[in-house]
Amino acid sequence: MMQINETLTLENQLEKIGSLLLLGHRFVTMTVVDKGEEFDIFYHFDLDYKLTTFQLVLPKGAELPSISGICFAAVIVENEIQDLFGITVSNLAIDYEKHFLLAEDAPAQPFCRVPGVGITAVATDGKGNMTAPAPAVSNGGDK
Amino acid sequence: MSMLVPFGPQHPVLPEPLQLRLELNDEKVVSAVPVVGYVHRGLEKLAEQKDFIQDTFLIERVCGICSFMHSMAYSMGIEELMGIQVPDRARYLRVVWAELHRMHSHLLALGLLADAFGFENLFYTIWKIREEIMDAMECTTGARVMLGSCCIGGVRKDISAEQAKFVLEKLNNFEKMFKRSSEVLMGDYSVKERLVGVGVIDGKKAYELGAVGPSLRGSGIAKDHRMTGYAAYGELGFEPVVEKDGDCYARTMVRVRELYQSMTLVREALAKLPEGELKTPFKGNPSGEAAVRVEQPRGEVLYYLRGNGTDKLDRLRIRTPTFANIAPLLTMLVGCNLPDVAVIILSIDPCISCTER
């Protein structure tokens, strides 16, 4: 089972993570879980093979301050979170503006659970086929 | 005056589509920004739609190079959530297949690196040696790439005494053949010319940027998640392989030495293979949260699983090693010459398919 070592708030997030990094912890990654009304954001750190996890509960619509200023390693995962969950991360060191993994015409925020948002918002043609822009060349009975 | 040069996505030395936007000052790289998404499928979302037993086979296809280790990490996560005790024989068999996978992956990486610095002969020789390992995997599981042998609660296939003999034979062949190639990799003038002092990153910087696997161990930091003793690693003797210099040569040497280490581990695991069941039967659905880490050829992978008591997982998150190694890669590239970019990229052994899932 995963242990949550501490619960952060938006106010003390940078300070707590900064002091953990000073203790020699290595940034592992961030995980986001959509709980419907709010997001669970986990920051995972490692020291001597022990995983330390901080939790931050973020209401939907709120901005998440980036930690890439104090921990550059987080910049990639924060961009991924912007893409997949539609969370706006402020003060990113490199900002791909929600098109890090996803192309311009991809469904926005595909990992969100609210009906009508994310992949549920993609139009279908009634047969379960996504109405993606028409392919350039059709090939026999392939599509 | 600096200019922007796109490197990729379709590039002769890259086996996978990855674009790097390089800012160049004459021939020197000033900065590099990755552009990814060419291999993004949305596998984590698909895993939420399939049930957790089907996911074992889906997760194998996160990456075709370390497929067994992905399914092993996932199975370990579910076993932790459901409190399943894996039988001893299964734990040892997992080590055998995981280490065979590490060997084929390292040989693949070394071969591609040789190709990147223009040593075609070495590339072909190393890939020929790799076939010995592929034969060992095919003999024991029936498949060369997607083994499909790991399942929740244990393993699906057994290694008989005859098969074990075949594997050991293949390992002997490997040892004989790789001895010559590793001498070239370690000592040849032209190899050193391309690798020594290229793409240097010091240990402190690599650690801060979250590097894992050979990229971290090549910079003098002994971090190998196998040391925590998951599967049967706790009962097998080994030490993490460390090199100090932090350049492409050091990272290559880590891989060369790990190949011998993996060979010893497979031999030891096969020698100690206990008798018994292959699989623990289980009932019910996973619930709760678990974070599991496994050392893959490229570094540690983190699986975060959240079950909600139904047969579908609430969330599955995979942080693959290359994902963690991208930030250090961007640092390694700064200040290098344009012809060295390919070598530096391949020295971290990138797996873009893992990274984007």
Next chain:
Amino acid sequence: MSKAISKSPWVVHFNCNSCNGCDIEFLACLTPTYDVERFGVLHVGNPKHADVLVVTGSVNLRNRHVLKNVYDQMPDPKVVVAMGICPATGGIFADCYNVVGGVGSVIPVDVHVPGCPPRPEAMIDGIIEAVGILEKKRAGLAVDPPLLPVKTVKGPAPAPAPQEASEKN
């Protein structure tokens, strides 16, 4: 000239959205154990040099432009070989939100090699098949459309049982 092409087809490999399984098997084809070069096949990096395009993996929303680009740059006559089940139908990833479908939805495919991943021997067979088609195209003969290994299913398809999934290996 025609003889030169059919005796020595130049192949460009494009990894579309693959999990790497097919890519490493295709690379293994080029190396001494399987040695596809004995048929004169040469692996090149530049699509403008190539006669055969080998595609692995399904098509996603970002790389379909790249795939189309690579295909358009190849000189005529050209043959497309789809390696594995993903470029045929999307394979196990067909239901993913970012996956458009098989390679056939973007460019015409001439040869499908089924498998997850196909064995190197099957891949070599696929390339030899492609050489035959290349010769036909060169001579201006009609070419039969390829047989798809499985019908394309998009949307909520019945999920395979775990045993079936593993037997695909």
